[in-house]
Amino acid sequence: MADHPPLLFSCEHGGNRVPEPYRPLFAGHADLLHTHRGYDLGILPLARQLAREFDAPLESAEVTRLLVDLNRSVGHPTLFSFITRDLPAAEKESILRRYYRPHRQAVEKQAVRLIASGRPVIHIAIHSFTPELHGQVRNADIGLLYDPARPQEKAFCMAWQRALVKTEPRLGVRRNYPYRGAADSLGTALRRRFDAGTYLAIELEINQRLPCEHGDRWQRIKAALSESLGQALRKLTS
Numbered sequence: 104m105a106d107h108p109p110l111l112f113s114c115e116h117g118g119n120r121v122p123e124p125y126r127p128l129f130a131g132h133a134d135l136l137h138t139h140r141g142y143d144l145g146i147l148p149l150a151r152q153l154a155r156e157f158d159a160p161l162e163s164a165e166v167t168r169l170l171v172d173l174n175r176s177v178g179h180p181t182l183f184s185f186i187t188r189d190l191p192a193a194e195k196e197s198i199l200r201r202y203y204r205p206h207r208q209a210v211e212k213q214a215v216r217l218i219a220s221g222r223p224v225i226h227i228a229i230h231s232f233t234p235e236l237h238g239q240v241r242n243a244d245i246g247l248l249y250d251p252a253r254p255q256e257k258a259f260c261m262a263w264q265r266a267l268v269k270t271e272p273r274l275g276v277r278r279n280y281p282y283r284g285a286a287d288s289l290g291t292a293l294r295r296r297f298d299a300g301t302y303l304a305i306e307l308e309i310n311q312r313l314p315c316e317h318g319d320r321w322q323r324i325k326a327a328l329s330e331s332l333g334q335a336l337r338k339l340t341s
Contacts, residue, residue: 107336108303109217110159111226113210115173115289117147118165122202125170128186132169139233140184141167145314149325150229156329160213164206171203174228174288207289214293218301225259225336226302228290231309232281243277244324246308248284250291253299256284260305262338266331271324281308 119141121129135141147163154161164173169184176182183195190198210226217224234241247264249256264276278284285291290304307328313321 107340108222109220109224110157110336111210111213111217111224112150112154112157112159112161113206113226113228113289114143114147114150114161114163114230115206115228116143116168116230117150117163118142119167119169120165121167121170125187125198129169132186136167136169139231139311141169143229143231144311146229146231146309149309149314149328152325153227153229153329153332157332160217162206162209162213164202166202171198173203173206174230176287176292177203179287207292210289211293211296214297214302218297223255223301223303226290226293226304227332228288228304228306229309230306231311231314234310234312236281241281241310242275243280244275244310244313245277245328246280246282246306247276247278248282248306248308249279250285250294250304251279252285253294253303255299256303256305259303259335259339263331263335266334266338267327270331270334271327274324274327282306 119136121136129136150161150163169186171187172182177199187198214224214226232241232246245267247260249260251257260278264278267276268274284306288306290306293302294304313324
């Protein structure tokens with residue numbers, strides 16, 4: 104048995120697949136599907152690697168976020184994209200039933216199972232962000248997101264940040280950047296179900312330029328993420 108709390112990985116935007124019934128809606132948007140608006144570039148292989156190395160469950164989805172965003176709550180203005188937001192209510196409900204709820208319920212079910220072991224679960228949702236948005240350059244390589252109101256989440260991210268920078272000193276690692284860790288997300292929704300003593304929700308955000316380089320540096324960074332995560336877990340239990 105691992106000497107640290109159980110891990111649970113998820114990847115909400117792992118692919119840009121358009122289910123066959125909805126392909127006519129995406130006519131003329133093929134190029135968009137291959138951008139950050141279609142999915143989190145380069146992230147699913149990393150999620151699979153970390154889940155394998157830490158012998159942890161991974162719940163991943165490969166349906167494009169342009170159909171429905173699995174990391175947004177029902178009612179959020181960006182749950183449906185400009186391509187799908189004007190669909191009839193019954194059709195949108197069908198999308199939620201077939202593609203949205205199964206993923207979120209699977210992550211929640213894994214969390215319940217792991218919490219039942221008597222130890223707090225650390226849920227790491229893996230995402231990526233575009234290097235530039237609305238003309239603003241994001242000045243970070245890695246972001247670690249958490250809810251500041253949950254001290255264990257903050258302590259874990261601080262430990263992971265220190266370990267990651269020590270392992271790969273040239274990395275720019277920031278906390279709660281480029282997004283706020285308490286903003287609307289799957290992790291935020293699950294915090295409402297599980298208390299801070301049993302569930303930690305962390306988002307790992309990767310600058311998309313790193314996996315898109317496909318070079319030796321990305322391989323080193325993936326190794327550093329794994330090594331530093333192990334160090335942070337050991338620090339949590341020391």
